Amino acid sequence: MKERTLSIVKPDGVEKGVIGDVLARFEGAGMRVAAIKMVHLSAEQAGGFYLVHKDRPFYGELVEYMSSGPVVVVVLVGDNAISAVREVMGATDPGKAAPGTIRADLADSIERNIVHGSDSPESAAYEIPYFFREIEIQE
Numbered sequence: 413m414k415e416r417t418l419s420i421v422k423p424d425g426v427e428k429g430v431i432g433d434v435l436a437r438f439e440g441a442g443m444r445v446a447a448i449k450m451v452h453l454s455a456e457q458a459g460g461f462y463l464v465h466k467d468r469p470f471y472g473e474l475v476e477y478m479s480s481g482p483v484v485v486v487v488l489v490g491d492n493a494i495s496a497v498r499e500v501m502g503a504t505d506p507g508k509a510a511p512g513t514i515r516a517d518l519a520d521s522i523e524r525n526i527v528h529g530s531d532s533p534e535s536a537a538y539e540i541p542y543f544f545r546e547i548e549i550q551e
């Protein structure tokens with residue numbers, strides 16, 4: 413089933429110079445880039461994006477980190493895009509991520525884990541319009 417998902421190359425991914433590497437891995441898994449932009453989120457914008465985590469103990473640090481530098485926001489389209497992208501990313505904690513995944517290969521910690529991907533259709537439905545208007549998505 414053709415699906416959309418939202419991915420973010422986080423500040424550590426941009427700083428490490430692996431934007432191209434991350435996108436190539438998604439494209440190699442059959443995903444197509446349908447929208448892309450670079451933004452530097454304010455703390456308020458990062459907080460709104462991660463609102464679902466607002467009661468978690470790591471929320472404050474997550475918001476601070478995600479607003480610490482520019483990120484690349486991407487809409488990916490493909491067969492079962494949500495699960496396909498999550499497979500290529502690997503587990504949230506790079507120490508638990510399968511070998512060959514983005515996080516196992518490139519990430520330093522559970523917070524500085526290089527990349528975000530929507531975890532469900534409901535998340536994707538919130539996250540994609542958070543950054544893109546329909547006219548900006550080339551499907």
Ligand code: CMP
Pocket residue numbers: 465470474504522523524525527528529
């Ligand atoms: P992400 O997929 O972007 O979704 C929420 C983020 O919170 C997650 O990746 C991690 O980078 C970050 N995070 C920090 N600490 C934790 C934690 N203990 N459990 C889950 N996510 C965490």
